[in-house]
Amino acid sequence: MTDTIRFVLDGKVQEAHGVDPTRTVLQYLREDLRRTGTKEGCAEGDCGACTVVVGELQGGVVVYKTINACIAFLPILDGKELITVESLSADGALHPVQQAMVDCHGSQCGFCTPGFVMSLFAHYENQADGETATVCDALAGNLCRCTGYGPILAAARRMHELPQAPLRGKMPDTITRLKKLQRTNDLALSFTCPLTGTVKRYVAPHSIESLALLVAEYKDATLVAGATDVGLWVTKQHRVLETMISLGDVRELKTITEKNGALEIGAMVTYSDAINALREWNSDIGELIRRIGSVQIRNSGTIGGNIANGSPIGDIMPAFIAAGATLTLRSGAKSREIPLEDYFIAYGKQDLRPGEFVEKVNLPPAAKNLFYRVYKLSKRFDQDISAVCGAFAFHMKDDVIIDARIAFGGMAETPKRAAACEAALTRAKWSQETVLLAASALETDFAPISDMRASAAYRLKSAKNLIMKTFLEWEGHERTRVLDMKATANA
Numbered sequence: 001m002t003d004t005i006r007f008v009l010d011g012k013v014q015e016a017h018g019v020d021p022t023r024t025v026l027q028y029l030r031e032d033l034r035r036t037g038t039k040e041g042c043a044e045g046d047c048g049a050c051t052v053v054v055g056e057l058q059g060g061v062v063v064y065k066t067i068n069a070c071i072a073f074l075p076i077l078d079g080k081e082l083i084t085v086e087s088l089s090a091d092g093a094l095h096p097v098q099q100a101m102v103d104c105h106g107s108q109c110g111f112c113t114p115g116f117v118m119s120l121f122a123h124y125e126n127q128a129d130g131e132t133a134t135v136c137d138a139l140a141g142n143l144c145r146c147t148g149y150g151p152i153l154a155a156a157r158r159m160h161e162l163p164q165a166p167l168r169g170k171m172p173d174t175i176t177r178l179k180k181l182q183r184t185n186d187l188a189l190s191f192t193c194p195l196t197g198t199v200k201r202y203v204a205p206h207s208i209e210s211l212a213l214l215v216a217e218y219k220d221a222t223l224v225a226g227a228t229d230v231g232l233w234v235t236k237q238h239r240v241l242e243t244m245i246s247l248g249d250v251r252e253l254k255t256i257t258e259k260n261g262a263l264e265i266g267a268m269v270t271y272s273d274a275i276n277a278l279r280e281w282n283s284d285i286g287e288l289i290r291r292i293g294s295v296q297i298r299n300s301g302t303i304g305g306n307i308a309n310g311s312p313i314g315d316i317m318p319a320f321i322a323a324g325a326t327l328t329l330r331s332g333a334k335s336r337e338i339p340l341e342d343y344f345i346a347y348g349k350q351d352l353r354p355g356e357f358v359e360k361v362n363l364p365p366a367a368k369n370l371f372y373r374v375y376k377l378s379k380r381f382d383q384d385i386s387a388v389c390g391a392f393a394f395h396m397k398d399d400v401i402i403d404a405r406i407a408f409g410g411m412a413e414t415p416k417r418a419a420a421c422e423a424a425l426t427r428a429k430w431s432q433e434t435v436l437l438a439a440s441a442l443e444t445d446f447a448p449i450s451d452m453r454a455s456a457a458y459r460l461k462s463a464k465n466l467i468m469k470t471f472l473e474w475e476g477h478e479r480t481r482v483l484d485m486k487a488t489a490n491a
Helices: 025-032 085-089 096-103 113-125 132-139 150-158 172-181 208-217 230-235 271-281 283-292 295-300 303-309 316-322 419-425 432-445 456-490
Strands: 004-009 012-017 051-058 061-068 081-083 187-192 199-204 222-224 243-246 256-259 262-266 326-331 334-339 344-346 357-363 370-377 388-397 400-409
Touching: 004 172, 051 113, 051 172, 061 113, 061 172, 061 295, 081 085, 081 172, 085 096, 085 113, 096 113, 096 150, 113 132, 113 150, 113 295, 132 150, 208 243, 208 326, 208 357, 256 271, 262 271, 262 303, 271 283, 271 295, 283 295, 283 316, 283 370, 303 316, 303 357, 316 370, 316 388, 316 400, 370 456, 388 456, 400 419, 419 432, 432 456
Parallel strands: 004 081, 199 243, 222 243
Antiparallel strands: 004 012, 051 061, 051 081, 187 199, 256 262, 262 357, 326 334, 326 357, 370 388, 388 400
8 A cells, every 4th residue: 555646736746645535636735735726616516616737648748638626536646747727827927828817807706717727728738729619618617707708718819829838748847757657556545534533445556457356356445437426425425435446547448449430438538538539420429528518527527437327317328329339347357248228227226246347338330321319408508417318320221210229318217218219210201290109109118207407298398309300300411412412413
């Protein structure tokens, strides 16, 4: 066991000894280092006031990403660089991002300002453009109640007009320091609470073999992926997590493999790292991922963690189920593959045997005759939990549906296929009459509940309407295709 977490802060190696492994980065910054620029607004990764930037070695350079410090456990910093708002002006001069915020009057009460600055800094560091749509996506996870965002968007454009600051990711000294911090063994922490005597253990294995051994040994351990949900167990529910196994350093779980159009996505691939590959598979999945959460959440949250958690309102599951995805589960040296929809047994219960963990999700190639759509309904367009998420995959021949796969989230206690609705569509001519029959069949498939997000009646009505929406979009798609064919023939 070691009790030391090592990371780079302002060009120096910072060592955190004997800390509670569920202590958040935010708590450590404010209470231990007295860096009060980073704020706590919501303590659930929603408002962005706590935004910091973490740098990680990738391919010889440092890649910087924003995260929510309020739900990130301190051990995730091991071997990385941490940048806070104080870091940007450590030499006494304002960074172009900060100067732009001053020039454009982008701050009023100032509480949210450090978070906005850090999101803009990561945008700047990644050499992203100042286009409004790009900037809005980068800032969607930062909330402000004063400025109306206009001056902040102006600052995002202004920062590119100022004298450029050196890109930190290419600084040789930073790269050298991070290389020295890379571990060849597993990070293992042990902490005894001085008040209760509770012992907390945190292990971050480096290989899938080591992970399999640990999961087999500690069957009651909490597996931590991106901690976007587990973090809330601590900050909101005040759970005591005695044994945690972090998957964040397992190299084999962080890969995306493409072969003949099929995708194998490791359980620890983040949404940010997966979005381009999935957007190429189908643009609807790419847009769904963009709406799943803020950049900060997408940088931390993982596809495997989302699936393993088994939430009935997790957006990616209906999309993958409709696409015919399978799940690979591992125990020791053995793996088994199951259809993704079979993993979800009941609310809070998944087909996961003792000693097993999610290894990867497998997405088949998108067939040429596949018509695929995903729709998410939520109170806010971005960064909100779905009331209903529907995914539709139809293999078509002319205007006949050869095969239909339809899955919904938010309609049952698990993500679920609409079997009766599928049966009404399969081998049927795609028409308005067919749609009405299929929509009625949803009453057999689902008996949704009412909650704070939507009523049962709204959910059922919306699900029916989404089938009609799919049909209308298919009609438009077919008209466009026919016109394109005629234009090509006449050229």
